[in-house]
Amino acid sequence: MALLDIKNVSKHFGGLKAVDQVDLTIEKGQIYGLIGPNGAGKSTLFNCVAGSFAPTSGKILYNGEDITGWKPWNICRNKIARTFQIVKPFQTKTVLYNTVVGSFIRTSNTSEAEDMAMEVLKKFHLADKCNVLAKNLTIADRKRLEVARAMATDPDMLLMDECMAGLRHTEVDETLNVIREIRDRGVTIFMIEHIMRAIMSISDRITVIQFGRKIMDGTPQEVANDERVIKAYLGESYGAA
Amino acid sequence: MEAIIQAIINGSMTGAYYGLAALGLTLIFGVIKVINFAHGSLLMVGMFAAYWIIHLTGWHPYAALFLVIPMLFVFGYALQGIVIKPVLEAQREVREPTEVIIVTTGVWYVLDNLALMLFGAEFRTVKTSITGQVFFLGDYFLPKPQVYGVVITVLTSGLLLWFLKYTRMGKSIRAASLDRDAASLMGINQYRVYNIAFGIGAAIAGIVGCVLIPFYYVFPSVGVIFDVKCFIIVVLGGLGSIPGALIGGVIIGLIESIFPMFMTSTWTELIVYVVFMAVLFIRPAGLFGEKRDW
Amino acid sequence: MNPGSKKKNIDTLLKIIMAVFVFTLPLWLTSPAYLQILIFLFLFAYLTTTWNLVGGFAGVLPLGHSAYVGIGAYTSTVLFITYGVSPWMGMWVGGLIAAIVGAIIGIPTLKLRGAYFALSTMAFGEGVRVLVENTMTVGPCVINGPRGISIPLIPGNNLAAYQFVSKVPYYYIILIMLIIALFITWYISRIRPGYYLAAGGEEPEAAQALGVNVAKYKVWAMALSCFLTALGGTFLAQLTLYIYPKQILGLDFSFELAFIALIGGRGTIAGPVIGALILRPVGEFARIYLSAVLPGLHLVIYGLVLIFVMLFQPRGLVEPLTRFYDWILNKISGTAPGKEVKS
Numbered sequence: 001m002a003l004l005d006i007k008n009v010s011k012h013f014g015g016l017k018a019v020d021q022v023d024l025t026i027e028k029g030q031i032y033g034l035i036g037p038n039g040a041g042k043s044t045l046f047n048c049v050a051g052s053f054a055p056t057s058g059k060i061l062y063n064g065e066d067i068t069g070w071k072p073w074n075i076c077r078n079k080i081a082r083t084f085q086i087v088k089p090f091q092t093k094t095v096l097y098n099t100v101v102g103s104f105i106r107t108s109n110t111s112e113a114e115d116m117a118m119e120v121l122k123k124f125h126l127a128d129k130c131n132v133l134a135k136n137l138t139i140a141d142r143k144r145l146e147v148a149r150a151m152a153t154d155p156d157m158l159l160m161d162e163c164m165a166g167l168r169h170t171e172v173d174e175t176l177n178v179i180r181e182i183r184d185r186g187v188t189i190f191m192i193e194h195i196m197r198a199i200m201s202i203s204d205r206i207t208v209i210q211f212g213r214k215i216m217d218g219t220p221q222e223v224a225n226d227e228r229v230i231k232a233y234l235g236e237s238y239g240a241a
Numbered sequence: 242m243e244a245i246i247q248a249i250i251n252g253s254m255t256g257a258y259y260g261l262a263a264l265g266l267t268l269i270f271g272v273i274k275v276i277n278f279a280h281g282s283l284l285m286v287g288m289f290a291a292y293w294i295i296h297l298t299g300w301h302p303y304a305a306l307f308l309v310i311p312m313l314f315v316f317g318y319a320l321q322g323i324v325i326k327p328v329l330e331a332q333r334e335v336r337e338p339t340e341v342i343i344v345t346t347g348v349w350y351v352l353d354n355l356a357l358m359l360f361g362a363e364f365r366t367v368k369t370s371i372t373g374q375v376f377f378l379g380d381y382f383l384p385k386p387q388v389y390g391v392v393i394t395v396l397t398s399g400l401l402l403w404f405l406k407y408t409r410m411g412k413s414i415r416a417a418s419l420d421r422d423a424a425s426l427m428g429i430n431q432y433r434v435y436n437i438a439f440g441i442g443a444a445i446a447g448i449v450g451c452v453l454i455p456f457y458y459v460f461p462s463v464g465v466i467f468d469v470k471c472f473i474i475v476v477l478g479g480l481g482s483i484p485g486a487l488i489g490g491v492i493i494g495l496i497e498s499i500f501p502m503f504m505t506s507t508w509t510e511l512i513v514y515v516v517f518m519a520v521l522f523i524r525p526a527g528l529f530g531e532k533r534d535w
Numbered sequence: 536m537n538p539g540s541k542k543k544n545i546d547t548l549l550k551i552i553m554a555v556f557v558f559t560l561p562l563w564l565t566s567p568a569y570l571q572i573l574i575f576l577f578l579f580a581y582l583t584t585t586w587n588l589v590g591g592f593a594g595v596l597p598l599g600h601s602a603y604v605g606i607g608a609y610t611s612t613v614l615f616i617t618y619g620v621s622p623w624m625g626m627w628v629g630g631l632i633a634a635i636v637g638a639i640i641g642i643p644t645l646k647l648r649g650a651y652f653a654l655s656t657m658a659f660g661e662g663v664r665v666l667v668e669n670t671m672t673v674g675p676c677v678i679n680g681p682r683g684i685s686i687p688l689i690p691g692n693n694l695a696a697y698q699f700v701s702k703v704p705y706y707y708i709i710l711i712m713l714i715i716a717l718f719i720t721w722y723i724s725r726i727r728p729g730y731y732l733a734a735g736g737e738e739p740e741a742a743q744a745l746g747v748n749v750a751k752y753k754v755w756a757m758a759l760s761c762f763l764t765a766l767g768g769t770f771l772a773q774l775t776l777y778i779y780p781k782q783i784l785g786l787d788f789s790f791e792l793a794f795i796a797l798i799g800g801r802g803t804i805a806g807p808v809i810g811a812l813i814l815r816p817v818g819e820f821a822r823i824y825l826s827a828v829l830p831g832l833h834l835v836i837y838g839l840v841l842i843f844v845m846l847f848q849p850r851g852l853v854e855p856l857t858r859f860y861d862w863i864l865n866k867i868s869g870t871a872p873g874k875e876v877k878s
Contacts, residue, residue, distance in 0.1 A: 050744065076746035088741035090734055101734045104727045105746040113727070153745060276650040327846050339596050339649050343797055344845045346790065350838030354831035461831075465786075469661065472654055507669050514662040521655050522643045 256494025271481020281468025287450025317443020594736020599660025607768025683779025800851020
């Protein structure tokens, strides 16, 4: 059975159709990519799944259960975690504190939560920085913290919104390894990304969105060669080739 | 019936200068996104400036405008540059710069109580050539200073709108209010823009001071009355909206003049607060503000 | 003994000395005037500590908290005068009412952005003041509008009636209340609700994505804060035996509470206490000795201190003072600086 099933979801803002009747299915254990030109509606779709707002129409099913319109904290309790495109660490708090907030969803005992958080931080190579204030971290570390914090909630599915934006070449490779490790630990990944070589190399399947509509889905190979996708990104004049 | 119409006339005229008072605040609030709790104090400073100029020179209050406006502009510019800007800069990253609110509260306390220390708490008035004079419109009377106040309000608002729409600095101000980072990337010195916006806000407060002088008492805590009211008006009319400030002002003015006919005036105060809270809950963007993620 | 633990021992010793000093103060400082000043100092420290639960930990700026002081004071007083209920009982009723009112107001307002929340609390605070000033009676209970209520003096020390001749019992009562409030604040900051509250105050969206129902925690913090604040209101009523709207419900009072916490360091546990320790004596001194000559000077000073602190130490004076204390510890114990000991 599909883990996440987005059925005919639309999101309108006044007259603007940000997401228009999108269908999307993600199987357990996949790394699923969502790409499309800027403003296509990718983040909006994410936000519908994550509960930031409810879709105007359509259904979102998780493990067969209807989670359409659920609030973000209940989505998290339901084992779906997310990261933000513009990272939102708790700036005045330490790396450990940030992560503990995540692990508190699994226990209400502070020292247990701290132990769990340290476990997570070790896996993300942030353990030695556990007492550093989040605002003093480098941008790469902040992005790692964002993921670590989300992982501390022990999710079954992780929504990653452009987590590689602004990273250097080597940092992108590191992040790809991290994502693979997360998947190997049994977490299904749904990610938005603009860095083509990254998302093409790591995804099992990809959906392409333009102007709020899905224009195709398939394997990275299929997507790269699809005429519609090429036209969407590069413009009409490239389409014919 | 006549009494009600008179009340409507009074309320609208009062509302006009309430709106003028709120104009500076909506500009500052809308542009710099700063809650300036010292706004009432700026008004008080404007009134005292007008008072002393008229008292010492015997000029007509509207002639005093020529001195008051530049004085207050410079004062506002300096205040923003010296006190507020450092706090804003330090808080650039923060989502909600509450420190700025706190600093302006400090400024409010300092200004109001300095005035108290320097001038004493007594209520002062100035006799001007138009004090107490009245126009007659059928059975209804319109005090001259208030009528001139309305005229000045309309003129000022029109001037401000023109300035914001057609001049370079005005456009810079509008750009900075929409997105300060984008604006600064476009070569707009955002802090200079803020200084000027603040200066303009203060200058408008000065204008209000001159408008009020012929018929209002001048005393150190006069600002407090206007302060809270101005915030209510700004929220009601919509943050950053000039017509909103004026219409909001008129609404409050009308509430204040009509309701006391049916209940004590202190209950009216309560009504204003209730209206305020209602707006905050139902439509925080106000009548003309843009919808945001409140 | 290595320098690190020597420093820690000295730290503990100093703290014990301070605690003993504070607790035995009334034994040798017998002047009621000075005791009164200290009592007010502790009262403000208490009220700002309870304010801090919302204003510091939840990350919002409440500027109308005096309303809850008033609810506490008026409820216990009215119950005492009209029905003979001991203020010790009335206190809890006042606290409960304040908590409920705070929660009701909090539910819609805590969703608003910082500045709008601040404005709404001001409007509410002023609304309560106007309401009380315009009410003479509520059923059989006398409110007396702007002139306020005098609590009948019961001769002698009367524990049941919460009235004492000497200032000493008041001193200990408020000291214990302060310690309890500090303990509650400390405890909350170490358990899950405290973490959730702080997270929600700083980055609500991120906190929500981590499973935190931010609004729920903020409302609970508000209710708790209002409850405890109201208890302080009853204390104030019993201390001064005369309450009236301008004193207990004004915008000035609300602002003073906020100022003290902000200058001391909101969101920290010691901050409000330090703020009170610094500002109250300054304010009292200025008011007593200078207000005849220069009225309003103490408020000018408050304002200037506020501005300077926000410009140079926006997180409050707790930070530099903590560093200074640490420096002193180093000097006494002979530790090289940099060997920070987590106490």
